[in-house]
Amino acid sequence: MGCSLSLKTPKPKNVELSRTERKIIAAILIQKWYRMYVARLEARRRYTWTIFQSIEYSGEQDQLKLHNFFNSMINQLSLDVNGQPKIARAFASTQRPHVIAKETSDVIGSLDDIHIESTYTGPHLTLPITHAQVKTLIQAFKAKQRLHVRYLLELLNAARKLLQQQKNINYASTSISKQITVCGDLHGKLEDLYMIFHKNGLPSVDNPFVFNGDFVDRGPSSIEVATILLACFLASPNEVFLNRGNHEDHVMNLRYGFIKEIIKKYKNNAVKVTNAFSEVFSWLPLATVIDNKVLVVHGGISDHVSMKSLARLDRHKYISVLRPPTITEVGGLDSMSMELQRLEEWKQVLDLLWSDPKSHMGCNPNTFRGGGCYFGPDVTDSFLEEHKFQLLIRSHECKPEGFEYNHNGKVLTIFSASNYYDIGSNKGAYIKLSGPDLQIHIVQFLANECSGVRKLTFTQRISCLEASAMQDLREKILALKSDLLEEFKKHDTEEKGTITIGDWCSAMETVMDVDVPWRMLRSKLVKLNSDKQVIYDTTFEQLQILHRYSENGDSVMELLYRYKDSLETIFRIFDKDNSGYISMTEFQEACSILIRHTSVSLLPGQIKDVAKSLDLNKDGQIDFNEFLEAFRIVDQRGLDYTADHLREADSEEEFDNIDTISLASCNSGMGLKRSVEPSILCSA
Amino acid sequence: MAASTDEAKENADSLFNEIQRKITEAFDIFDHESNKTVDVREIGTIVRSLGCCPTEGELQDMLHEIEEEENTGYIRFEKFLPMMTKILMERRYKPSPEDILLKAFQVLDVEMKGYLTREELEKYMTEEGEPFTQDELEEMLSSAIDPDKGTILYKDYVSELTVDEQ
Numbered sequence: 001m002g003c004s005l006s007l008k009t010p011k012p013k014n015v016e017l018s019r020t021e022r023k024i025i026a027a028i029l030i031q032k033w034y035r036m037y038v039a040r041l042e043a044r045r046r047y048t049w050t051i052f053q054s055i056e057y058s059g060e061q062d063q064l065k066l067h068n069f070f071n072s073m074i075n076q077l078s079l080d081v082n083g084q085p086k087i088a089r090a091f092a093s094t095q096r097p098h099v100i101a102k103e104t105s106d107v108i109g110s111l112d113d114i115h116i117e118s119t120y121t122g123p124h125l126t127l128p129i130t131h132a133q134v135k136t137l138i139q140a141f142k143a144k145q146r147l148h149v150r151y152l153l154e155l156l157n158a159a160r161k162l163l164q165q166q167k168n169i170n171y172a173s174t175s176i177s178k179q180i181t182v183c184g185d186l187h188g189k190l191e192d193l194y195m196i197f198h199k200n201g202l203p204s205v206d207n208p209f210v211f212n213g214d215f216v217d218r219g220p221s222s223i224e225v226a227t228i229l230l231a232c233f234l235a236s237p238n239e240v241f242l243n244r245g246n247h248e249d250h251v252m253n254l255r256y257g258f259i260k261e262i263i264k265k266y267k268n269n270a271v272k273v274t275n276a277f278s279e280v281f282s283w284l285p286l287a288t289v290i291d292n293k294v295l296v297v298h299g300g301i302s303d304h305v306s307m308k309s310l311a312r313l314d315r316h317k318y319i320s321v322l323r324p325p326t327i328t329e330v331g332g333l334d335s336m337s338m339e340l341q342r343l344e345e346w347k348q349v350l351d352l353l354w355s356d357p358k359s360h361m362g363c364n365p366n367t368f369r370g371g372g373c374y375f376g377p378d379v380t381d382s383f384l385e386e387h388k389f390q391l392l393i394r395s396h397e398c399k400p401e402g403f404e405y406n407h408n409g410k411v412l413t414i415f416s417a418s419n420y421y422d423i424g425s426n427k428g429a430y431i432k433l434s435g436p437d438l439q440i441h442i443v444q445f446l447a448n449e450c451s452g453v454r455k456l457t458f459t460q461r462i463s464c465l466e467a468s469a470m471q472d473l474r475e476k477i478l479a480l481k482s483d484l485l486e487e488f489k490k491h492d493t494e495e496k497g498t499i500t501i502g503d504w505c506s507a508m509e510t511v512m513d514v515d516v517p518w519r520m521l522r523s524k525l526v527k528l529n530s531d532k533q534v535i536y537d538t539t540f541e542q543l544q545i546l547h548r549y550s551e552n553g554d555s556v557m558e559l560l561y562r563y564k565d566s567l568e569t570i571f572r573i574f575d576k577d578n579s580g581y582i583s584m585t586e587f588q589e590a591c592s593i594l595i596r597h598t599s600v601s602l603l604p605g606q607i608k609d610v611a612k613s614l615d616l617n618k619d620g621q622i623d624f625n626e627f628l629e630a631f632r633i634v635d636q637r638g639l640d641y642t643a644d645h646l647r648e649a650d651s652e653e654e655f656d657n658i659d660t661i662s663l664a665s666c667n668s669g670m671g672l673k674r675s676v677e678p679s680i681l682c683s684a
Numbered sequence: 685m686a687a688s689t690d691e692a693k694e695n696a697d698s699l700f701n702e703i704q705r706k707i708t709e710a711f712d713i714f715d716h717e718s719n720k721t722v723d724v725r726e727i728g729t730i731v732r733s734l735g736c737c738p739t740e741g742e743l744q745d746m747l748h749e750i751e752e753e754e755n756t757g758y759i760r761f762e763k764f765l766p767m768m769t770k771i772l773m774e775r776r777y778k779p780s781p782e783d784i785l786l787k788a789f790q791v792l793d794v795e796m797k798g799y800l801t802r803e804e805l806e807k808y809m810t811e812e813g814e815p816f817t818q819d820e821l822e823e824m825l826s827s828a829i830d831p832d833k834g835t836i837l838y839k840d841y842v843s844e845l846t847v848d849e850q
Contacts, residue, residue: 026788027813032739033785034816034824037845039732046713359717406717457827459844502702517709519702 045462047517049400051469052421054514055476056398061513062566063255064322114150114269125151127158129234134202137231141190141224149269152227156276159230162237163283168315169307170241170288172208177239179434182210182296184395184402184414185245188219188258191447192417192428193228199443200430203232203240210288212395212414213245213298213353216277217256219417223265230280244284244315245298246353246372246396250274251320254572255565263578270578282319286310286352289389293438296393300355300411301383302373303363305348313345321349356397357406357413377407384410390438393431402429402444412440418447422468424461470524474543476514477525479562481540483511488536498533507536545631556606561631563594570594571624581621587611700773707768710734711761720761724751727759736771737779740814746771782846789838800836802829 017025116124123140125133125147140147147155174180181200186193203209211229216222233240246252253259253274262277263270287310288296354372358364361376380392392411397404398420404413418428432441477484487510489495491503499507504526505518518525527538545561560567570590574582582590591607614622710730714722722730727750728743738746750763771777792808793800802825809816809824816824827844828836 022791024812026791027808028739029785029788031809031813032737033779033845036732036737036779039729042729043733050713359719458823459827502698517713519706519709
């Protein structure tokens with residue numbers, strides 16, 4: 001046959017390879033090529049995961065940094081009577097008014113002035129909540145109905161009253177049910193909760209559940225998820241155990257979407273609903289112990305945590321776990337020791353809700369997240385031994401398979417929000433413990449598994465995910481454009497516009513606060529010249545950040561964009577009546593807070609200009625939602641680069657059509673990439 | 685003269701450093717516990733993701749070189765790094781060019797049809813050479829079979845396999 005295969009296999013000259021031999025050589029060649037192809041795909045899948053996770057944690061770090069800053073400000077202001085009372089008042093909303101709260105039985109006020117309109121078509125609730133009503137709620141939310149604010153507040157009120165009677169630590173027993181189910185983070189993803197109920201049944205005497213925190217934030221249906229869980233708890237208080245997560249926290253909710261969702265769904269009553277939820281969250285128990293054998297907590301443990309002192313502390317003090325409780329009493333001989341005790345208690349709660357297991361021995365500050373700690377296998381061992389537990393179940397971290405074992409199988413992470421970073425990024429899972437020895441059985445799932453849409457191949461799935469991760473990464477890069485340029489130029493002493501690959505990577509490592517494999521990503525982020533030098537301007541692909549309502553220079557907008565999420569948190573604190581508007585002065589104050597905290601250089605004059613340009617109808621008020629949503633990333637032709645990224649904007653409608661939307665957004669994502677840089681998708 | 689030798693040496697050093705950093709990055713994304721070890725089953729993925737194209741047999745040889753005396757199931761970075769650096773510096777296991785891969789498919793296409801049937805590919809990949817596992821086979825078939833024709837149009841498939849990352 002005409003074609004000869006010139007492989008570098010040693011072969012005797014003059015002897016033609018037999019057809020069989022040639023086939024074997026051909027097969028080996030194809031097999032090794034294919035295995036390399038798959039390995040490259042796998043590496044892409046891994047770094048995609050690294051990008052998503054790194055961006056998620058850098059956001060949390062920002063949030064905590066900002067919070068430490070708030071703390072020092074509050075302390076400073078309480079000493080300085082001539083300080084800015086406006087800021088102090090704004091922060092007051094995150095301070096527990098616990099003296100008042102204890103006296104008034106009802107923080108949300110009277111419900112008498114809230115009537116059920118005759119036009120209301122949603123579900124009706126009457127207390128006490130029964131199993132039948134839980135089903136009604138589930139059906140109603142499936143049909144995208146909204147629960148009337150009066151019913152919601154009544155339910156929250158009832159939940160708070162019942163939670164108040166609970167201890168800090170739940171004790172669950174399987175003596176009757178012979179089994180129990182443990183679920184991890186749900187993050188406002190109703191379809192995952194429905195999947196769990198579908199596979200595992202609703203909570204009942206025979207079917208107890210532990211929900212291990214992080215019910216809200218990030219996903220589009222936080223209200224519905226939290227409402228159903230609380231309704232389940234009210235209907236089966238002895239079979240449903242709710243643990244607090246780090247997102248059952250007012251300050252986290254300001255940044256990660258829950259408050260925004262409340263405002264969107266309960267506009268006029270948003271303040272009441274927010275306060276009612278915050279109250280409920282602050283009464284959630286901190287841990288559940290199953291049959292005295294298994295401890296279930298949201299984050300983990302540290303060498304500070306002791307069950308004894310956890311049982312004693314006043315959990316209700318922490319409306320936000322992110323800050324230590326403020327001291328109300330002044331003076332007194334024992335105030336110092338009381339304060340120390342308070343701090344010690346607070347640190348325990350923080351560690352419980354925020355920590356992650358690591359393989360390093362001992363306990364180290366959690367630098368990646370910025371809060372809680374990393375606890376090592378030795379910490380786990382001594383803690384389990386001391387309390388005679390066999391296993392620690394925790395959640396808090398998204399895992400590709402929905403679960404993961406650490407510390408020789410003594411720590412089990414469970415995460416129940418599938419497709420957490422994007423469609424196809426991860427499975428969700430829950431744990432079933434059954435029999436007298438609490439045998440572990442893990443059930444994995446994907447929320448929208450059975451779709452009529454053509455199944456994507458492995459390659460397509462990874463390309464979709466990668467495109468979405470790369471877009472997130474590009475936005476982060478763009479937000480640091482001027483810092484990066486400055487760093488690149490340090491390496492480019494001759495002003496050639498090019499630097500070595502090594503220098504480019506180390507500049508990215510220095511400036512960016514995400515820990516990703518820059519050398520692997522390099523070919524997707526920048527172009528090389530013929531000498532294999534990085535043309536560093538191509539890092540930004542001629543994209544730029546624009547703002548629809550403001551014509552201020554690149555650098556000002558870049559800074560505001562970079563801190564957009566932190567600004568949103570500050571705005572929401574200022575916006576005490578949840579109107580969505582803040583005054584020009586407040587806007588400027590928010591920016592100055594940011595400047596002081598981040599040591600960015602922005603002149604007061606520049607902020608004032610931005611503020612002015614945002615006051616569209618010149619009434620001194622700024623619609624900050626509009627301000628935040630008006631950022632656009634455009635290329636030099638002015639084409640909008642952000643468009644498909646806003647697909648979550650209409651998350652409510654997303655529910656039913658999630659399969660079609662996922663594919664559509666994939667395709668548009670891919671199309672988008674193709675128009676910007678053709679090589680991204682073709683590379684394998 | 686001396687200057688250019690220095691320069692050459694500097695270049696070699698920076699190449700060496702870059703290669704080591706590249707290996708570190710590839711290793712790290714598979715190091716779940718961040719303790720500079722990876723599961724022995726992932727070594728093949730790491731080696732191949734660094735652009736090498738060894739056979740399974742060659743990979744086994746590499747593993748023998750770096751595995752621990754007792755069978756821990758893990759490979760340590762300090763052993764992997766020098767071996768991998770050497771391989772990349774010497775440019776070993778470079779994948780053969782696209783036209784050779786195409787020729788390999790043509791060898792299997794005995795009747796010169798321009799395509800392989802599902803059965804043909806399945807037979808060669810599981811019976812010849814270093815056979816695929818069932819999972820590998822299914823994954824390959826799912827992406828190699830043309831959804832309209834139901835056969836493997838290997839010319840198209842080769843270009844999908846060989847798109848270069850670099």
